[in-house]
Amino acid sequence: MTKVLFAAGDARWEDWQAPLEAAFRDAGIDADLAQWHPPAEVDFVICAPAGPHQDFSPYTGARAVLSIWAGVEGIVDNDTLTQPLTRMVDPGLTAGMIEYVTGHVLRHHLGIDRTLRASRDGAWRPEVPPLASDRGVTVLGLGALGLAVAQALAGLGFRVTGWSRSARDAPAIRCLSGAEGLRDALRAAEILVLLLPLTDATEGLIDSAALGHLPAGAFIVNPGRGALIEDRDLLAALETGHVAHATLDTFRQEPLPPEHPFWAHPGVTVTPHVASATRPASAARVIAENVRRGLAGEPLLHLVDRERGY
């Protein structure tokens, strides 16, 4: 009997217990899933990086700590965590992210906000937007999510530039990397999508200098991490109109405090961290596969490089 500790909090237990039990059963794993086991007997820990469990030292026999979140910056520097750590790369999460980004990129591309404001006054003003093939979209971050999003946008015909820390290559996407590449990627970004992990190197990357490289009237969609952006610099760029609109799903502090200027700003759309929502049904199958791999001594999926931070 494999002892699996669910350490992601009471509120999540409700949503995750049944999908996890089903996934273990389907994977042929005889798992004892619970919110408590004697610590030294735990074989695997399922956690959420900002969850209640922050001390992993008692789980001396655990083969792995399996995050149900994609972003692991809340746990990667935890010194009590000596076990292998995996991130969640949930096919449902990828699908949801593609839908969120594609929806909001098309919203800005087609000018849907303007349509909604203008469609009440009885005035017929046919204005045809450019085609996607004449619209530059840049995706910063070409991890599993960024790459999937970039490919979906390219599939709709957008001129997609992708940027990542280390050089990558992907069909139908102009791939750039490094500091020089970043400037060119920003210059091509009529619509900028942020899907970088949060690390020391990316924190505050989108500051006034970076915003200055964007074409005038650019749109920003940030379903990545709030701290990629310097809030004050973004507000200044919105004030001058250099950035036309920002659709933000992630924030330096979540929930976004009611007094934060993003809420009231007409140039900002706030969505409450829904783009990368993990769907328990599909994510549970990924957890079960990693438990199976851990038991069989096979390499784990989506193992975190603790040095790199993701």
Place this chain on the structure above:
Amino acid sequence: MTKVLFAAGDARWEDWQAPLEAAFRDAGIDADLAQWHPPAEVDFVICAPAGPHQDFSPYTGARAVLSIWAGVEGIVDNDTLTQPLTRMVDPGLTAGMIEYVTGHVLRHHLGIDRTLRASRDGAWRPEVPPLASDRGVTVLGLGALGLAVAQALAGLGFRVTGWSRSARDAPAIRCLSGAEGLRDALRAAEILVLLLPLTDATEGLIDSAALGHLPAGAFIVNPGRGALIEDRDLLAALETGHVAHATLDTFRQEPLPPEHPFWAHPGVTVTPHVASATRPASAARVIAENVRRGLAGEPLLHLVDRERGY
């Protein structure tokens, strides 16, 4: 020298002259393009179905009448038109239609209108929409545009049902046809996209009976033809909430008269016939190819079946 008459009106001449001349040049056609030629000497007529030229009998030597519109119901019954008639199937038009429909389907799927209304009040309410794979979208009409749209939606993961008059088959789309098939297609339509041609058989097809088959709270996107819908029946279905929202790009009368109830209705988004805007640059290449075919005696592209009406 091939005499090509541009008979689509003065206003369009400005946008079309340069692209057409470039396309003829690129196709190696020695064309004399003008808004007037001696009628009996005209080799090809370029027209817009609701344009100023309605009498085609003087063009006794014309090898074809080439519409710059996709919809030809304004010309197909014209008894003076004895020449072969072609519709416009513009790759730019197809791309623009895919972008319009995908953008508005994702807008309804993600609940973007609700987000825009709610994003000002400082309240953090994470509500995750279902995945596209759990959302049924039905496309009525599987012509060039309908099929391209259905495939783009399937590519984003939506559960797509397509319906057409005669049976069709397409990968990743559940294809239905006939009266029985129509009922099933409507029942699956959490989001209904109308891309049927306007014919005697489709005029008023979306009446109260058809609307009654939709799931409660359905969305409608109509970039096809306005007269596919019985306006009064749609308004009644919006009133009860059975239809949650209709995004309409085409109308029985265009421009939509300022006093029409669609303008003010909170459940209706009016767009001014922009979804199927033909882009002169790409469409001119299609016209040039048909002139080349006509001169070479090859079959014309996108020939209209006058009996069928499209």
